[in-house]
Amino acid sequence: MQPRLAPLAPSDALLLFERTRARTDRLAAPLSPEDMMLQSMEDASPAKWHLAHTTWFFEEFILRPRLPTYVSPDDRFAFLFNSYYVQAGPRHARDKRGLVSRPGGEAVRAYRTHVEDALADLMSASRDDADEIAGLVELGCHHEMQHQELLVTDLLHGLSHNPLLPVYREPEPLPVTSEVPLTWTKHDEGLVEIGHDGGGFAYDCEGPRHRTYLTPYEIADRPVTNREWIAFMEDGGYGDARHWLMEGHAVALREGWAHPLYWWQQDDTWWTYTLRGPQPVALDAPVVHVSYYEAEAYARWADARLPTEAEHEIAFETDPIQGNFLDDGPLRPLPGRAIWGDVWEWTASPFTPYPGFRAPEGALGEYNGKFMVNQMVLRGGSCATPRDQMRTSYRTFFYPHQRWQMMGLRLARDL
Template identity: 65%
Template structure:
């Protein structure tokens, strides 16, 4: 974690406000869910809603309350085993693939656990310790990540229900005109990327460092559903010329012929969304595609994926605004006409061609908290920009999301790039 050096009192006040807002949002996200909705686990990569709610509380308990509050007592010490995720140094943990089998504690007991942790954290934050405030800020950003995962994991689980239940009430499809794709040129040269200066950032976002870029161009908007339908209709999924060999083998083995959650009905493409089943919006960014699919689409389009350095340099100086979780749409929306780069933030995570590697000089923090990012720096690719399920407060130009190249259940899409 990296932060600026504000006055201790300001840091403590900001952390307390962030803590209250973050915990309240988690409650809001699940307010309309039934207990049955909150216990499903549809695959090993996804976790039940109840587990997300408990794990984010365990994080505050494990890394702050147990360390900073003498005599702190958990409601149940067994929760440390049930709700640890991957922190080996924090102790043993329940198998990830079996989280959906944890019917006890009940949802009500998990919510009581959350309330217990919140009360203890409020008392501790009242003391104004800047080190506690810094750790609490990390815990809040951790919970924001799980708020996004809660939504995408729940969407995946509900997609198996023939009734196609919606997370949120259905809304009409947003209408717009087709936005032409323009190319925005950027000079090459030595540039800086990575977090520096005020505000929170994860350890993997630094150190800030120089990169050498050749002249390049980015598409003015993300690839849309209409673009993707053209790829499908041109036989893109069956044409090995466009694919990395490993990606084509995966697509063939899994029977991919469209993005995740798509199906055809009466010659029209439909998709399952957080708003229930809806006709695919041709002008909205395509979503739920893997790195392999994004790479194949880019080759088919006569372009390529950007590097994360190209993406970040292009985004620097722009306002972080867009269709985030805060806007409540919970689905990508069509862009608006305008000059320059559009929809760089929100709507859809954009795959890059960059592997999730450490920046020069990266060192993870000591202890279990250092397991947050560093040990995942292998066999994964970076995505940038946030999505319609990302809390706005989490987004920074330097933010690095990462997933394995075959993952599709996240709100992942792409923006084309080419050499200048």
């Protein structure tokens, strides 16, 4: 967690906590007990686990250290619902989370209520460490927002394996659109500063703020659309090794990739599975569920490239953070010329530490630092990202073969 120029007031932290927990409850409300247990692959976790893990986070890092009288409903939850925090103790195997049928959903909800009540009491008390607790609560809320995004994308992946193609949220027609022209904005060379400036919340990996040099470039004013992606497919883009990194082409062949995840063709029309059920592919919406390897191949095919994360941050640092986020409800990308939201945009930058980065001491220092290898940075947020979480310096990261998240791309070119 990065320091604030002005600490979040305890009363504001409590409001953020209540708002964040309520959003999680709303996301889980439509799910059956069977839905809550789905784990379709090792990268995904059951919704029930997300609810419990985010609760354990507040218990482990705030209540236990700060409230000596706190008693957990079940000390074994620490083993079941820890994720990867080695210093916090042993953990249940990640790929077997979907096998934990007990505690059941009602017990997990009771656990959430127990922790929420204890934390509310702690934050309402007059304490010398109230500001420190508020900072930890803010971190816990942003951690839970990340899991809200994972909850819906993991659920989408799980439901996609059901031949009945069930609906999480009722279908909603998209507006009739016409093709959005692709335009570019030029940026001069020069020494620039990127990274979090210290005002407001940020994760440790977003700093320190530092200087980097950019050569002249131009960046597209919108993400790549489904219409454009279909042209890549029809031109044999998936099968033409000239456009692909060698490793990416090997993965594509091994996995049988010929289109984005969740797509299929029926009567000459491309369809996709969404959280609103099966729908025709919206030609003018941003393409989504493509890996870094696919995005990089498309950029080469289009005689362009992916932007670096520094180019992306500088290009849009003054644009207000408005767009299609989780709070807005579509749960799928929408047509238009959006800067933020809709799809996370792959960059050409590996997820590595910024100059001068040092992970914090203790278990919380494991939050980001130990993942800084073999992953690529994405920028901009998506239709599954809570709006509360977004800021211009926010960098998320995934492995280059992964595509179950709301992943798309925006093009850049050298000048």
